[in-house]
Amino acid sequence: MSDEDILTTLKILIIGESGVGKSSLLLRFTDDTFDPDQPATIGVDFKVKTLAIEGTGNTAKLAIWDTAGQERFRTLTPSYYRGAQGCILVYDVSNKSTFQRLNQWLSELETFSTKVDIVKMLVGNKIDKDDRAVSREEGLKFAKKHSMLFIEASAKTKDGVQCAFEELVEKIIQTPGLWENNDSSGMVISQGGHSGASPCGGYCSTI
Numbered sequence: 306m307s308d309e310d311i312l313t314t315l316k317i318l319i320i321g322e323s324g325v326g327k328s329s330l331l332l333r334f335t336d337d338t339f340d341p342d343q344p345a346t347i348g349v350d351f352k353v354k355t356l357a358i359e360g361t362g363n364t365a366k367l368a369i370w371d372t373a374g375q376e377r378f379r380t381l382t383p384s385y386y387r388g389a390q391g392c393i394l395v396y397d398v399s400n401k402s403t404f405q406r407l408n409q410w411l412s413e414l415e416t417f418s419t420k421v422d423i424v425k426m427l428v429g430n431k432i433d434k435d436d437r438a439v440s441r442e443e444g445l446k447f448a449k450k451h452s453m454l455f456i457e458a459s460a461k462t463k464d465g466v467q468c469a470f471e472e473l474v475e476k477i478i479q480t481p482g483l484w485e486n487n488d489s490s491g492m493v494i495s496q497g498g499h500s501g502a503s504p505c506g507g508y509c510s511t512i
Contacts, residue, residue, distance in 0.1 A: 312363035321395035322403040326430040329460035386417035391424045398429045401438040426454040426473045433459040
């Protein structure tokens with residue numbers, strides 16, 4: 306792949322409580338691997354992945370930052386929010402408290418984000434588990450309230466993972482002024498394509 310094919314480089318954040326599967330989602334998306342004994346992220350992890358932009362013949366280079374969910378690392382995070390065009394907020398559908406703390410994560414995002422129109426994706430992870438504590442309807446309601454994209458996923462089974470990143474990137478590309486690249490040649494991406502017939506099933510946009 307040549308650099309000419311890359312339309313833009315996007316900074317994507319993954320945030321949420323410790324143990325919700327942020328690193329597992331990242332590894333599943335970038336390396337297509339899953340480690341049930343994945344250790345907690347210390348500080349921040351960083352991976353790069355290129356993603357084809359549907360219907361354009363171009364790709365976007367994603368710089369994905371996986372931040373630690375532990376309280377003792379909170380002082381490290383403000384700089385990681387700077388310049389991000391997209392953010393994935395993750396909770397564990399089998400752990401109610403991780404869902405209840407989403408407001409605090411949203412507040413932090415709004416405090417430190419340098420782009421007012423940053424695209425937010427809410428991901429309910431671990432839908433492979435039997436002991437669900439947060440219904441899909443609850444997740445959808447929260448996402449609608451805060452104008453977020455929404456999908457349920459499982460890093461373990463791969464369900465929804467690829468789609469979460471694809472939908473997020475597509476929305477970023479469709480948002481004027483959120484990303485800048487002088488070589489984009491005035492390309493316009495259709496607003497349609499996922500209306501009602503999304504292969505992801507759990508996709509929802511209220512923006």
